[in-house]
Amino acid sequence: MANRYSVLFEPVKIGPVETRNRFYQVPHCDGMGHLRPRAEAAVRGMKAEGGWGVVCNQETEIHPTSDLSPYAEGRLWDDRDVPALRLTTEAIHAHGSLAGIELAHNGQSAPNWLSRAPSLAPSETAIDGGFPKQARAMDKSDIRDLRRWHRDAALRARDAGFDIIYVYAGHHMTLAHHFLLPQYNDRSDEYGGSLENRLRLTRELLQDTLEAVGDRCAVAFRFAVDEMAGPDAMQSAEEGRAVVELLAEMPDLWDVNVAGWPNDSATSRFAPSEGYQTGYIDFVKQVTSKPVVGVGRFTSPDMMASLVRKGVLDLIGAARPSISDPFLPEKIAQDRVEDIRECIGCNICVSADTLGVPIRCTQNPTMGEEWRRGWHPEKIEPKGDEDQALVVGAGPAGLECAMQLARRGYHVTLAEAGDSLGGRALREGDLPGLSAWKRVSDYRVADLRQRANAEIFLESPLSAAEIHELGIPNVFLATGARWRRDGKGRSARRGLPIAPGARVFTPDDIMAGRLPPAGKVVIHDDDQGYLAGVIAGQLAARGLDVTFVTPAPVVSPFTAYTLEQERIQASLIESGVTLVTGHAVSRVDEDGCRAACVYTGRERSLDCESVVLVTERERDTTLHEALREAPGALRHLQLIGDAHAPGLIADAVYSGHKAARDFERTPEEIDSQLFRREIPALNEW
């Protein structure tokens, strides 16, 4: 290893174990967990194969009083969970990496819906979330129990083969963190009051873990040094630092970040810069001699190497960049930095966990498919009998499909009607806060341009006849979708009455620079995703008087799953946008519109000069229909991406990828296997 990033490939001692390099996949949820242990093992194993020297699992419940069901986190309640976790450590060890486990007791964050156990907390309190249920203040015997559960879990984790075992005080999500923070802890005994007292539980858990497994395993402490909530909360310059000072040499490893989860996993929309946590955590190495790992959506090896050289971090932590590119370390090692598939910071990965389903990634369509479909992010089956493929449309689906087909060895012709490559990734990428979306096309275009067997044609709209003339028998149509102008959507399945003189805009207009004139504008968000909220912010910033109408009770409800919703709503309020929630536009007139309350049907009038309708998209299937009616000599014809089913960019990329993988398989092959599934055992436990 003699490249300019060789510092990143130095081994690092962590307590009794040593990592082969400085790439460290910090614990992150992936929606697999105890429900999908083989898929979990495959996700983690792929990271190890891709060069991450340490690969951790995710928060792992240590007891039925910490039951996060229906979410699929890790689970280590007793010996019955060990075999599943062992799959993960074996998959990681197979590639020479270290396996870490994040033990967690989630206290009042755990509603215990499955176990029906009472929730536990430092103080009497309602549990987190909108549930009429309270947690009990732990007494001394509860604390003894907790320590025993944590110790037992550490021993079982060791036996399952983990090399690094966490004590976890972060994200406002664990008892260790709850005890530490005065807003959760109003105890008057030796576990409350002074910082030393509030830290007592953490210290005990660290001590217990070191005693139990410290001879063989490193004991890591994951700690949020700053709550990012101002002087009333924990700050890295105040108590955050004091905690590190008090425990400095105790853990074998400091894994430091910020709280809560939306701050730690901030999206590119709100934290556009790589390394956005560095200012909070850069003091840690001054306080401790133990290795320090930190995160900040790092994808640039220059920044990584610099952080190590400057003594900010010993280990480059990553969750999302390791999801977007499990082979990031390998690519740096091989001087293939330009091949890194950079995280776009969209948190679609997070949305899978918050929805309780397997992880997915906008940039890496193989993420979550390693086990069930056998997909590898860097490998794909070589082509079969066919030689040529035509892909029409260079949006996310078309680019991904073309790139994977080229990798398989087909001669690929990619025809784009417009004058640029990227489709909606480019168009949306020009909206405020979404510029990272362009990485979706940048990565694929750069890849395709290097390939001799891929030809790209811009400004090349194709008719059915022209396609027949081309003589390429295999056609993938990624012709996309347009936003509807008629108001059709889930609140108006037949469309809206729209007066002829009404000034109506769609997101396509906005993205093409056709903006409503100054004055009052109503934005009707029947889509419920991120787009309408972005447009509202953009128009408000340009001085328009914006009213945001949504049938949902909040702005952009889907963004709750990406941890952005509260920020979006705050930002629109601060921008002076008027919010009319729980209402759907029911008609559009020349000088305003009417909106009906979704609860009562009562209508109200909203003055406005323009209306932006963000409701549904209409697939562009014209070419598909023409070719289907007269297929001529075509052997394969397939709609992909938004033209097949409008969804997220992640869905489009996945659709293009799957089409490329499935090409030349028979429908019976594709159908009969579906995918591997994890099904409950019927005769154990």
Add this chain to the structure above:
Amino acid sequence: MANRYSVLFEPVKIGPVETRNRFYQVPHCDGMGHLRPRAEAAVRGMKAEGGWGVVCNQETEIHPTSDLSPYAEGRLWDDRDVPALRLTTEAIHAHGSLAGIELAHNGQSAPNWLSRAPSLAPSETAIDGGFPKQARAMDKSDIRDLRRWHRDAALRARDAGFDIIYVYAGHHMTLAHHFLLPQYNDRSDEYGGSLENRLRLTRELLQDTLEAVGDRCAVAFRFAVDEMAGPDAMQSAEEGRAVVELLAEMPDLWDVNVAGWPNDSATSRFAPSEGYQTGYIDFVKQVTSKPVVGVGRFTSPDMMASLVRKGVLDLIGAARPSISDPFLPEKIAQDRVEDIRECIGCNICVSADTLGVPIRCTQNPTMGEEWRRGWHPEKIEPKGDEDQALVVGAGPAGLECAMQLARRGYHVTLAEAGDSLGGRALREGDLPGLSAWKRVSDYRVADLRQRANAEIFLESPLSAAEIHELGIPNVFLATGARWRRDGKGRSARRGLPIAPGARVFTPDDIMAGRLPPAGKVVIHDDDQGYLAGVIAGQLAARGLDVTFVTPAPVVSPFTAYTLEQERIQASLIESGVTLVTGHAVSRVDEDGCRAACVYTGRERSLDCESVVLVTERERDTTLHEALREAPGALRHLQLIGDAHAPGLIADAVYSGHKAARDFERTPEEIDSQLFRREIPALNEW
């Protein structure tokens, strides 16, 4: 069988099969499904044991394009799912009952988060729920596929042992229903337009199913005759009736109800009367000669027998009453009608499914615990070495605990400080709409009063000293909890600043009849359950000028899980209540209060003369602490119910039940087993 309800025990022919009696557990979700097949089998088997002649499972996905993950419904995607389903049919058959399966393709109601398949629909449309994702209008080949999937599922269901196989067009949740309703179907081909056309898919599915399995299985059609949405929607007197006329003799069984789910499974708060669907479905038997099953939260055998005798129903359908009392048929058969544990219509059962976790029931704490804990609703282990138990407090937890201890054979003394039995079940039961809550105490009090080994003492507050004097060595304390007056809650973990002269009320005041005076009142709902909304309605009905403040984006957010939220919000708006959502009260003054926006922190003033604080409860543990400090000769001391962990009434009943079951087991026994769990197989598929 010669009792006055013998008509209910007549066998009924259903196509090629015959049910032994008229008790029919219609399909209902239970949060077990494909994630918990052994628990599912145990739930259904218990119904059969309790005398239900037909026991159905729940909506069962027939293909990965109908993927309701993360919810745990039935799943029959391919042969791999057959063994799990067979457990259910075997459990039902073991008691001589028929097993039914509700095949479903959920179309645009299925987001396909797990499978990542495109969603399907009659017409191009956004999928249900607030997700930026659209379903594709099915073309002819999609319809052929669907029919094939349905037929294959029917064959597999037959092979898994089911006797009754459903085609399902209801709850706005399946493709058959979507095709039928013009708001979802704007097709111009032979599957759209006229009713006959919209019904075509259903007719084909019925025909396919009859052809595939009709020789051995009955084919049932579950159909929502009325959408309960006025003349623009399907009504039982119009198209609803026409559908029955068009298909009259085609299915072997008509399972009729109303749509959507919140109407079908209406709570007692909004549909207090048993038989609330009868007026919609009573025409069906006039149109068809095939047996008809209907529902309406039936618990009265007189009404059941009368509906059969009057020719309204052939089979008495039940979901919730069979959850509340799986042995309802047996109790009628044995002339033990007074022993029926009547459903209170609270939809806590539904909340488990909508939360994606195992079913539970307020009245029947064994529901969902049949497999994992081995609990039986009518059987409990006889007592061990101990002879006596004292239960202090006759709320839901105390009553349940006392009743189960008495059933186990202990001599039970139940001491209640107040002058009535029932605790919060009575107090809340006096609030508008909640009178069915009283069934929780009625059932248990009636049971206890019959038992020679149970003694009940009213107006008997006990001190620690008095308990020692009693000399009963085993003490269960169900001393309950009081609503806090200091505003402490999840939005104000330290409590609220409250001016000394402020007029502050708690739910306990309201329930005791101490109401705010006429004028303006602010209700602060930091609890997020049902209670604040009920109180708001009550005060508004008394003419007070009510402002409802909640940090949630909607009123009573937990009630979304019980299918009540939209109705509650509509009703408060219609009652003139001012809603201030997304705000939390931040201080209470003499003449008003301040509320802060949860997004921006901006404060606003709210004029009012009184404030009702619905925030948290404070456990009454005084007696527990005194006894713990000086246990004297006590051998067992345990807090149960709200005194242990405040929650729902269901939680309190469960807590009392579990304490009674666990009594005389060692902590090691209780801890080491926890409960049986369903864990994914690690070496199959």
